Amino acid sequence: MFRNNYDNDSVTFSPQGRIFQVEYAAEAVKQGSVVVGIASKTHVVLVAIKRNAEELSSYQKKLFPIDEHVGIAIAGLTSDARVLSNFMKQQCLGHRLTYGRNMPVRTLVDMIGSKAQINTQHYGKRPYGVGLLVAGVDSAGPHLFEFQPSGMTEEMIAFAIGARSQMARTYLERNIDKFADCDREGLIRHGLRALKESLVQDRELTVDNTSVGVTGIVKAEDGSFKVEPFQVYDQQDVMAWIESVGDDKEGGAGDAGEGEGEGEGEDMEVDS
Amino acid sequence: MDHRPQAWGRPRDDIYGAYDGSYLQNSGPKTATQSPVVTGTSVIAIKFKDGVVMAADNLASYGSLARFTDVKRLRPFLDTSIVGFGGDVSDMQFLDRHLNELAIDESYEHESTSAAAASPEGQGEQGAATSAPAGKLNAANLHKYLSKLMYRRRNDFDPLWNQILVAGFDGQTKPFLASVDLRGTTFSSPSLATGFGAMLAQPIMRKYAATEEDAARLTRDEAVNVVKECMKVLFYRDARSLDRYSIAVVTKDGVELSENEQLEKQSWAFAERIRGYGTQTV
Numbered sequence: 001m002f003r004n005n006y007d008n009d010s011v012t013f014s015p016q017g018r019i020f021q022v023e024y025a026a027e028a029v030k031q032g033s034v035v036v037g038i039a040s041k042t043h044v045v046l047v048a049i050k051r052n053a054e055e056l057s058s059y060q061k062k063l064f065p066i067d068e069h070v071g072i073a074i075a076g077l078t079s080d081a082r083v084l085s086n087f088m089k090q091q092c093l094g095h096r097l098t099y100g101r102n103m104p105v106r107t108l109v110d111m112i113g114s115k116a117q118i119n120t121q122h123y124g125k126r127p128y129g130v131g132l133l134v135a136g137v138d139s140a141g142p143h144l145f146e147f148q149p150s151g152m153t154e155e156m157i158a159f160a161i162g163a164r165s166q167m168a169r170t171y172l173e174r175n176i177d178k179f180a181d182c183d184r185e186g187l188i189r190h191g192l193r194a195l196k197e198s199l200v201q202d203r204e205l206t207v208d209n210t211s212v213g214v215t216g217i218v219k220a221e222d223g224s225f226k227v228e229p230f231q232v233y234d235q236q237d238v239m240a241w242i243e244s245v246g247d248d249k250e251g252g253a254g255d256a257g258e259g260e261g262e263g264e265g266e267d268m269e270v271d272s
Numbered sequence: 273m274d275h276r277p278q279a280w281g282r283p284r285d286d287i288y289g290a291y292d293g294s295y296l297q298n299s300g301p302k303t304a305t306q307s308p309v310v311t312g313t314s315v316i317a318i319k320f321k322d323g324v325v326m327a328a329d330n331l332a333s334y335g336s337l338a339r340f341t342d343v344k345r346l347r348p349f350l351d352t353s354i355v356g357f358g359g360d361v362s363d364m365q366f367l368d369r370h371l372n373e374l375a376i377d378e379s380y381e382h383e384s385t386s387a388a389a390a391s392p393e394g395q396g397e398q399g400a401a402t403s404a405p406a407g408k409l410n411a412a413n414l415h416k417y418l419s420k421l422m423y424r425r426r427n428d429f430d431p432l433w434n435q436i437l438v439a440g441f442d443g444q445t446k447p448f449l450a451s452v453d454l455r456g457t458t459f460s461s462p463s464l465a466t467g468f469g470a471m472l473a474q475p476i477m478r479k480y481a482a483t484e485e486d487a488a489r490l491t492r493d494e495a496v497n498v499v500k501e502c503m504k505v506l507f508y509r510d511a512r513s514l515d516r517y518s519i520a521v522v523t524k525d526g527v528e529l530s531e532n533e534q535l536e537k538q539s540w541a542f543a544e545r546i547r548g549y550g551t552q553t554v
Contacts, residue, residue, distance in 0.1 A: 099409065100416040101443070104381055139408060224444065 011123050021127060022120050025149035028129035032075030034162035035062055036194045037133040037144045038172070040182045043216030043228070044135040044142040046073040047191035049162075049199070050209045063213040063232045067092035069102045069137050071213045071230035075162035076130030076149070084112055084128060102227070105136035105143040109153045117151030127151075131161045137217055137227055160194060168194040185241075188212055192245045205242045207235050304430035308360035310334050312345045313512045314469030315356035315437050316502050318477045319447045319462045319487040320495035323523035324439035326354050327499045329507070330531070331514035332361045338514065346518045348527040350375050353411040353440030354520045355418075358466035359454065360433035367418075367432060374417070378409045411440025411448040411522075415458070423456025431455070435466040440522050447487070462487035465502075468510040473502035492521065504535050508542070 006012050007020030014020060035048040048062035060078060065071045066088045074081035091111055095103035112132070119125045132147040133156075144156045158179055160168035171194040182190065191212070196205060215230035233241075283291070310332050317326035332340040346356045347368055355371065357364040409417075415438040425431050431454040442448040450460040462484055463477035480498050481487040490498075499519065507513045515535040521528045 098417055098420050099413045101409075101413050107381060 009123060010120050010125065010127060019120065022150050025127035025129050026131075029076040029131035029149065029161055030163060030165075032077075032131070032162045033062065034160055034165045034168055034195065034198045035073035035075050035133055036158075036160040036165075036168050036172070036191050037073060037135055037156070038158040038179050038182075038187050038191050038194075039135070039142045039144040039156070040179050040187050040216075041141065042218070043182075043184045043187050043214060044137065044144050045184075045187045045191050046071060046133055046135050046211075046213040047188070047195050048073050048211045048213075049195060049205075050211055052209075059208060061211070063211045065213075065230050065232060066108075066134075066136075067096070067102065068229045069215060069227050070105060070108060071135050071215060071232070073133040073135070073213065074130055075132075075165075077128070078130075080128040080130040081132065084115075084130065084132065087115065088112060102138060104138045104140075105134065105145065106138075106155075108136070109134050109145040109147065112147060113151050113153040115151075116147070116149060120150060133159060133161060135213065135215060135230070137215055142216055158190075158194075160198070162198075164198040164200070167198040171197045184214065184216060188214065188241050189245050192241055196245065205245075207239050207242065210234075210238050210242060212238050212241060302429075304428075305360070305363075305433055308363075308433040310339060310361040311512070312343065312358050312361055312364065313510055314465055314467040314473065314506055315345065315358045315435070316465040316469045316473045316477065316499060316506075317356065317437050317439050317449055317463065318481055318490070318495050318498055319439075319449050319484075320481075320490035320492055321488055322447070323492065323521060324354070324447050324449050325492075325495045325499045325519065325521050326356050326437060326439050327503055327517055327519040327533075328356050328358070329503065329514040329517040331512070331516075333512045336512070338512075341514060341516065344518055344531050346520050346529060346531075347371065348520065348522075348529055349411075349414055349440075350378060350409065351526045352408065352522070353414050353438060354522050354527055354529070355414070356437040356439070356466075356520075358435045358437075363432040363434050367434065367436075370421075374409070410442060411438050412442040412450075414438055414440070415448070415450045415452060419452040419456055419458045422452050422454060426455050437464055437466060439520075441524070445524070468512070469502070469506060472506055472509055476502050476505060492523075496521065500533075500536075504538065507535055507538070508540070 004014065004020065006014035010019060010021035033049045033051045035046060037044065037046045046063055050059035050062050052059045063071060063073050064085050066085065070092060072085060088108060091108060092103045116128050119127045127149040129149060131149065134145040134147060136143055144159065145153055146156050146159050146161065147153050157176060158172040160172060175190060179187065179190065192205060212233040213230060216228045217225050218228045220226045312328065312332055315326065315328040317324055326346060328345040330342055330344060331338055332343040343361060345364065346354055348354055349371055418436055418438065422432055433454050435451060435453040437451050439449045449464055450458060451464050451466065452458050462481040463474065465473045477498055480494065481490055503517050507515050517533050518529065518531040519533050
């Protein structure tokens with residue numbers, strides 16, 4: 001019935017040196033729908049596929065603004081993500097109040113990293129069942145960070161987490177050299193193409209299931225650099241972008257079937 | 273001595289009378305610093321075209337006694353800002369240690385972000401992102417932080433007995449100068465002075481930089497000369513001052529701090545004409 005005796009809490013190592021609760025939490029991230037993030041020299045974008053639990057329900061949000069200059073994309077347990085999101089919002093606000101500036105992105109990411117790590121080392125606690133991509137800008141430019149339930153954080157040029165995200169990562173690896181000099185629109189299109197790679201057959205990007213978030217650094221008229229505030233685009237606002245990647249060669253075979261209600265990331269069982 | 277076990281070691285009441293515990297003060301309000309002890313006098317500063325000049329003498333007085341004559345009251349922060357302290361010297365030293373910690377944390381911060389930014393930068397030629405708005409803790413950020421710190425301590429009824437000037441640059445890389453005092457009151461102006469300097473030096477500095485526009489026309493040499501002139505006037509008329517002083521200039525290139533300046537070309541001829549107090553009869 002149980003997989004083993006060493007997965008009852010997050011403080012016990014297995015004889016092989018593994019902590020199963022942390023590994024299970026990493027699995028929870030893979031259950032979430034896919035999110036992709038890419039950073040260039042001037043911008044950082046997050047794109048996500050939203051799911052609806054059933055045909056009659058609305059789509060679960062995947063992108064959240066944290067502060068003027070930071071946003072996150074989530075994959076995994078949405079309720080755990082809300083805890084982290086609230087924490088990040090409060091830290092950013094507190095930093096703005098005491099120092100009068102935007103919180104540096106790495107400082108913020110280190111904070112949730114430490115917070116999540118504590119959960120993997122205390123009896124009676126459980127790791128967060130959510131992975132994040134954190135996009136933000138600060139004095140050193142745009143940043144993209146990956147956050148894992150284990151507390152691991154790492155800066156990325158481009159990354160994807162969530163169900164079938166390996167397909168998206170393969171796309172990103174193939175195109176990694178193009179990202180640094182991409183403009184804002186080009187970066188978004190790269191993100192959407194990566195997202196398309198990870199879609200199952202017969203599903204495609206629609207205005208209902210696609211979210212795009214952007215922040216970056218823009219040059220003002222007087223030559224100084226300003227922050228383009230993190231903004232999430234949904235519905236009609238993403239239509240043009242979806243259409244612009246709909247007919248290029250990297251796009252998959254676009255059958256006009258709209259997403260069936262229960263067609264989650266699971267493949268059909270064909271060999272039984 | 274009372275040798276009964278419940279009162280071992282206690283003086284016997286029948287011989288010495290009841291124990292007087294009043295000095296223990298286990299009632300009444302908690303008291304913190306009510307007045308400064310060892311103090312520094314004025315700090316003065318003025319903005320100019322591409323920076324700020326600040327000066328303070330090297331004296332720490334114990335009341336009216338010129339107790340320590342080699343106390344440096346200006347400190348640079350991260351080589352981008354200067355902080356000048358008037359008021360209690362021990363509170364200044366506390367703040368100095370605190371700012372050291374802050375500077376170290378901030379330097380680690382900057383180190384890690386710049387190392388991380390290097391990776392995407394490596395692929396292209398022009399580094400547009402690196403010249404983005406300054407995010408290192410600048411003078412404006414530092415002043416905001418100090419104002420919160422001072423106000424917090426005031427609300428704890430345990431104030432840090434200082435008036436502080438912060439000079440450097442703001443987020444838009446324009447010269448920045450502001451003050452915060454022991455109550456957390458903040459104030460900003462093209463020229464600022466604490467303590468006696470607010471009465472004696474400020475009117476002189478305002479002749480040269482009454483407005484931001486005036487300050488933006490001042491050259492560095494003019495600003496330094498005004499400040500040196502003010503230090504001289506302060507030494508003439510402020511009994512808690514010294515002729516040795518520190519002067520710092522902050523520009524985009526960093527902080528230049530000189531801690532052993534001597535007042536030059538003093539003339540006490542004006543003293544002859546002073547009437548109205550002292551031993552003269554007319």
